[in-house]
Amino acid sequence: MCNMADLEFQERVCSLCGVEFSTISAKNKHLRNIHNVIITTTWKSHIICPLCKTNESKCGTYKKLETHLSLLHNIKLEFETHHFTNQESYAQWFETERLDMVYAVHGVKKYKDYMLKSYVCNRSNSKGFQSKRSSKEKVGGSIKINGVCPSRIETKIQPTGQTFSRFWKTHVGHEE
Structure with missing residues (x-):
């Protein structure tokens, strides 16, 4: 056996x-x-257009998703960059904008000279994607969409506390 x-x-x-x-x-x-x-190898992309319900357009990267949304759906994503002199001012911005209610931590990578923290829209998902955790579905159903919302935040934190954020504000595939 x-x-x-x-x-x-x-x-x-x-x-x-x-x-x-x-x-x-x-x-x-x-x-x-x-x-x-x-x-x-069979590579399965989890970055799927949330608007293409019939063909489930797999984009592979957020950049390709942005291009796809622009060319096929005529959606231009609003983008902001922020520079904070310390982590306290970054945390204040994050709290004031109530971003913790809309975004979930996607990953944290530590490099030699900085730390990169990424957040994704908490509505993002893709059809067929299964969580590795074994938990029961919520009674009211999931808020996840069948696809990936392009709205996200990438934050680079320097050892000095200086923080740089790129913020894609536009949500796609769900109500804000």
């Missing part, structure tokens, strides 16, 4: 020479570079 550990081991072993790798991506790099095997 084959268990999960055996399957994970098999996925990390080169089928051509039997060498074991610590990750699947390391094995795939080995296959490309040593055996000249072209590796194709």
Whole structure:
């Protein structure tokens, strides 16, 4: 009987020479570079246009979604940049605008010279996307839309406390 550990081991072993790798991506790099095997992976984009209900246009990146919305739906996204001298003034802006009610933290990345924090519209989702958490759906149903709202905030925080934010204000696919 084959268990999960055996399957994970098999996925990390080169089928051509039997060498074991610590990750699947390391094995795939080995296959490309040593055996000249072209590796194709099925990449599923979660960035789907919230307005294309029939063809579910998968954009792949927010930039491509912006272009798609502009060209196909004639929607121009409103964009702002903000510079704050310290994190307190940034936090005050965030609270005054009540952004914590509309945006959810999407990710935090720490780099050598700064930290990048990204927020996405809390209505964003994509059809077929399943959360990794096993929780019951809300009684009133989900507020998520079938697609990704382009409204988001990217914040770069310097060690000095200086904060730079890019804020895409335009919501698409739902009422504000």
